[in-house]
Amino acid sequence: MSVFIIRRLMQSALVVVIMSFIVFSGVFLVGDPVEILVSDDADQEEREMMIKSMGLDKPFLVQYGIFISKAIRGDLGDSFVFQEPALLLILDRMPATMELAVVALLIAIVFGIPLGVWAGLKPESLASKSIMTGSILGFSLPTFWVGIMMILLFAVVLGWLPSTGRGDVQIILGMPISVFSWDGFSHVLMPAVNLALFKLSMVIRLARAGTREVMHQDYIKFARAKGLKEQRIILVHVLKNILIPVVTVLGLEFGGLVAFSVVTETVFAWPGMGKLLIDSIGLLDRPIIVAYLMIIVFLFVLINLLVDICYSILDPRVRLQDIKS
Amino acid sequence: MSLSESPTIEVKDLKTYFFTKGGIARAVDGVSFSVGRGKVLGLVGESGSGKTVTGFSILGLVDEPGRIVGGEILYRGENLVSASPDRMRELRGVNISMIFQDPMMTLNPVLRIDTQMIEALQAHESISKDDARQRARDVLGQVGIASPDERLRSYPHQFSGGMRQRVAIAIALLNKPDLIVADEPTTALDVTIQGQILYEVQKLCSQTGTALIWITHDLSVVAGLADDICVMYAGRIVEQGSVNSVLDKPMHPYTDGLISSVPSRNKRGVPLAQIPGMAPSLLKLPKGCSFGPRCAHFSNACDSIPDISNYENGRQIRCHNPLGAGTTLRVTD
DSSP states (O other), X not given: OHHHHHHHHHHHHHHHHHHHHHHHXXXXXXXXXXXXXXXXXXXXXXXXXXXXXXXXXXXXXXHXXXXXXXXXXXXXXXXXXXXXBHHHHHHHHHHHHHHHHHHHHHHHHHXXXXXHHHHHHSXXXXXXXXXXXXXXXXXXXXXXXXXXXXXXXXXXXXXXXXXXXXXXXXEETTEEEOTTSHHHHHHHHHHHHHHHHHHHHHHHHHHHXXXXXXXXXXXXXXXXXXXXXXXXXXXXXXXXXXXXXXXXXXXXXXXXXHHTHHHHHHHXXXXXHHHHHHHHHHHTOHHHHHHHHHHHHHHHHHHHHHHHHHHHHHOTTOOOOOOOO | OOSSSOOSEEEEEEEEEEEXXXXXXXXXXXXXXXXXXXXXXXXEOOTTSSXXXXXXXXXXXOOTTEEEEEEEEEETTEESTTOOHHHHHHHBTTTEEEEOSOHHHHSOTTSOHHHHHHHHHHTTSOOOHHHHHHHHHHHXXXXXXXXXXXXXXXXXXXXXXXXXXXXXXXHHHTTOOSEEEEESTTTTSOHHHHHHHHHXXXXXXXXXXXXXXXXXXXXXXXXXXXXXXXXXXXXXXXXXXXXXXXXXXXOSHHHXXXXXXXXXXXXXXXXXXOOSSOOOOTTSOOSSSTTGGGXXXXXXXXXXXXXXXXXXXXEEEOOSSOTXXXXXXXXXX
């Protein structure tokens, strides 16, 4: 196990280094931040000074070298706009995004698995067919449109939920969290549901497909032949088997949930790092874009590792060990 | 079986049909037999002859689109065909248990052996986990698994095929059932393991008085194990009687064909005898005797489905032109 983790950590470090190069050169190609940041009436000398202060006068590879040597020491550069360390700016907004993503993930699991198992057990019933049709909508409707429609319905017409912002936050374990107060919860509910819809549909489909497959296995029939109650067969024998693909996919998708909360955060004006990214792209604030992408890369790598470990707990056939090549 | 004792299981004119889009498949069509305490019945036939469906019908585990449409299954006088699903669940695993064909598929891959054994006990009686584990351990030892304590904590994939089948047999034996339906339990195993398992199952049945229905297509297994034999073809029993009389003097041409196609060292160099043709599709059974088109003794009479005729020593044959009919007395009742 420990050998496996060490090896995976080394692979992960390599992935992070390669991604840093791709991200850095990608951002370098897009636009000239000086054009946006410098005031219109600045003369050539002021422009030169600005370029120099941002380090943009040096050749690309030298800039990259400086970036890497600082990054190793935990400094991903200062924001052009805020004049503050980019990493701190992002980390400052990370709890909001994480909270949104975790709530969305919980919604997807808590509703997706039971609905999917139900649809898998009774594939011919009207309820199951409605669930499956609903999941197609969840897959195909664009997030931003659903978000706007939700605001229209629940905030404007019915007036049940607030349309924007984060509401009350409490400091829990040093992080600002909003779900534990009613005001905060009412703010997080709509964006979280919006973000969860796609994953919810996916969980439903995975759980349904898994259930239908597992129900026909001999070991389910054997479990029946043992005289087990139906609820034990479903809650233990079926559920544990279908959790394997669900955990794998959800784990991998959690990174996506964080990365693509950009759209939801924009629609609901949720003060998370996705919204910061969109603002920074508009201003060509390179350090923030780079830092954001590096954090996302890091997150994906970390999640993959965690999924592998989870997987081995659920499926005894996959015990992580040093595989001799 | 002795007449004084009522049989453990009595199947009377059982009909299990599958209602498919292509038509009605009569997988089991009027099957009758009975098994007494401590006796072993060999249910023989080729793939698709309805042996397995007969077994599942007894346990009430016929999958959709299959349904028991007629007949009775009397377990100690109680008709299981009309029993409620709850009653069937109570009986399954305690009074009637089943061993499946493929040991690689019968154990849940993500649950430990102890979980799968303890739940089988706890489903039927309130027994503490420790006591249940103790029972499981004892039974594992009984079926010849070394160091059962350690094995209980293993997962199925850590066992070989033979060991898994032993575990499955141990689970079937856990609650000391009156009847075990064993569906080709040794087919997937190699011959030495098969021999050991046969020996152990036979020993256990005679010790505990458990009745056993052994479904197989292997006549040599039946010859060594069973007391009585039923030969099935296309959903019907074509011949039944005691193992010795049926195997020594087969009367149905199909039984005769099966016996003569068993390879033997006495027939070295001679091509193996085989039954011409293929087993018919259950959706398109031939008119009359379903074995007719493949039978060397086909006559005009075979255009109608033959009834069961009784011969001495309780033998029953479903054939218009039985072999050696002159030498075996026909009983009219």
